[in-house]
Amino acid sequence: MAYLAPSEFVSKMVDAGEMKIFMSTRDTLIRSYMAGAILALAAAFAITVTVNTGNHLIGSLLFPVGFAMLYLLGFDLLTGVFTLAPLAVFDKRPGATWSGVLRNWGLVFVGNFGGALTVALFMSIIFTYGFTEAPNAVGQKIGTIGEGRTVGYAAHGFAGMLTLFIRAVMCNWMVSTGVVAAMMSTTVSGKVIAMWMPILVFFYMGFEHSIVNMYLFPSGLMMGGHFTIMDYLLWNEIPTVIGNLVGGLTFVGATLYSTHYKTAPSRAIG
Template sequence: MGGADNMTSLVKGPKEAYLVLAEKGRSLAGLMVRESSLKFFGQCFMAGCYIGFGAHLAVVISGAMPGITDENPGLKKLIFAYLFPVNLVLITLTGGVLYTGTAVATPAAFFERKASLLDVLRCLVLSWVGNLLGSLVFAGFILWCDLLDDRSQASFLSIAEKKTSARFDVTFARGIGCNWMVSMAVLLSGQAQDMFGKVVAIYLPISTFVMLGFEHTPANFYLLGMTVEAGDMSFLDVLLKNLLPTTLGNLVAGAVVVAGSYSYFFGNLGNTTTSEATEPFRRLQAQRSMGIESDVESPENQPGNDDPKRYTSRQSASSTCAPSISSRVSFVPEGEEGPDWDAIPVGKVTKVNPV
C-alpha cells in the first residue's frame, strides 16, 4: 500500500482473477505446442511427488496419536486437514500442474476461446498420468526410505477401505464437492498478490474439502497407491471403485461448476466484453506464475515504454483526451456546410450528417 496518490490493492477482483485463470489454461495448452509435452508432463510428475509429501505427512501424524484421536475423530480430521494442504502450497507456488487444477483452468481457456477442445483433452490426460506416476514413484521412495511403519500402514489401509466402499455415484458426487473447493483455491490464490495471501487462499478451501470427506484424484493416487504398493489392495479395485468416479466428478466440478459458471458471470459465456489492452499483461502474469517462458514481452521491454506505469497512464490518457485538430474530420453532403468545431465544447458530441 503506497501513498494517497499511489495506492495499489494486493487482492484482484473476481473478474480479473477468473480471466487470469483462463489465461493460465491457455498457457498450459500452449506449453505443449511452444516447447514440449515432456516439460508439461514433468511439471505434472513433480506435482504428484509433492502430493505424496503432504499426504504422507498428514497420515503419519494424525495416525500417531491414538490416545487422543481414537475417541475424538473430529480432532483426527482436523489434524489431517491442517497438514495436508502443504502439498497444494508447494505445487501452486512452484508452478506445478495438478489434474484438478487443469480441470478448471483449461476448460476456462476453452470457454474464453483461448484453447481448443483437443488441447484441453491432451492437458487433462497428461496431467492425470503425470500425477499418478509421480505419486506412485514417491510412494516407492517412501518404502525405500523405510518410513512406513505398522501404524502408518494400518492408517493407509483404513483410508483405502473407506474410499473404495462407497457406491460409484456417491464417490462421483464427492469428487464434485472436492474440486469445487480445489478450483476455488486456485481462483482465490490468483486473487492474492503476496505469499501469505496465497497460502491462506489455498489452506481454507483445501482444509474444507478434506474435513468434509470429499474425494481428490491426485491425493487418492498417493493414499491408495501406497496401499497398492504395500500389497494390501489391488490396483484394479482402486481404479474402478475410486479413481474413475473421482476423476469424473473432479472434471465436472472444474469444467462446469466453476469454469462454466464464472465464464457466464465474467467471461465469454455471459457475453461480457473484456479489455484487450490488459490482455498481454494478464497473459504475462499467468505464465510467470507457472514458471513458463513468456511469449509476450514485458511492459518494460515494449519499445518506447520503459516505465510500465507511464505506459498505462499514457494509454489511459489517450483514451480520454479530446480529439485533436487533425482528427476533426466530418463527411457531409456536397454543398452543405460542415459543423463549426470551434463552437463545440470539449467533451460534447455533435451529430453530423452521414454521407
C-alpha cells in the first residue's frame, strides 16, 4: 500500500482541520449526522454479533467496519474534529480561530447525536417489534450496558468518575489514531487496514466513546434499562466528551503536530 511519511500525513491533518473550521453549517450537520448514524449501526451490529456468538472479540473485530465506512465517505465524528480542528489554530492559518473550532465542535456534536438517536429509535423498534414486545436478547444486553456504565460508575463515586474519564481519554487516543491512520495511505485497502487496528483496540477494551454512547444509552433507556437521562448525562456523556477531547488533542493531535510538523532543531555535532 502507498504509505505517506509522518511529516506528509501530519500536513494533511492540519489542512483537514482548517477545512473543517470553514465548512458550511449545512455540510457540517449532514456529514456529522451520517457519521453518528453509521457508527451507531456498527455498534448495534457488533453487540448483535457478540450476543449471538458469545464472543466479544468477534464483535470487536467486526465493529471497525462502520468507522471505515464513515471515514471513506468523508463524514465527521466529534472525536475526530476534537483532534484535527485545533491544529489549524496552532498553525495560525488565516481566519482559523478558537471560536471557529468551538462552532465546528458544537455542530458536529448536534449532528452526531441526531444520527445516533435516529438509529437508536430504529433498532429499538426492531428489537421490540415496534415496542409491542419485551426486548430481545440484544436489546436486553444494551439495557444492561447502559446500567453498568452509568449507575455502575456512580456506585464507586470519585473512583468511578476517574475510571470513566480515563477510559474516555484512552478511547480517543485510539480513535483519533484511527482518523490519522486513514491519512497514512493513498489506497482504500491501506486506509481500511490502518484504521481497523486502533478501532479494534478501543472497542475490545471497553473504552468510552461519546458517539457510540449517544446510541447505546438512549437505546438502553428505550430497552428498559434501570437508569435515568440524568445518570446518562452526568455519569457518562459529559465526562466522556471531556475525556475524548483530552485524549485526542493531547496524545494524537498535539504530539504529532509538535514532533512531525514543528520539528525541534537537530542536536549539534560535537
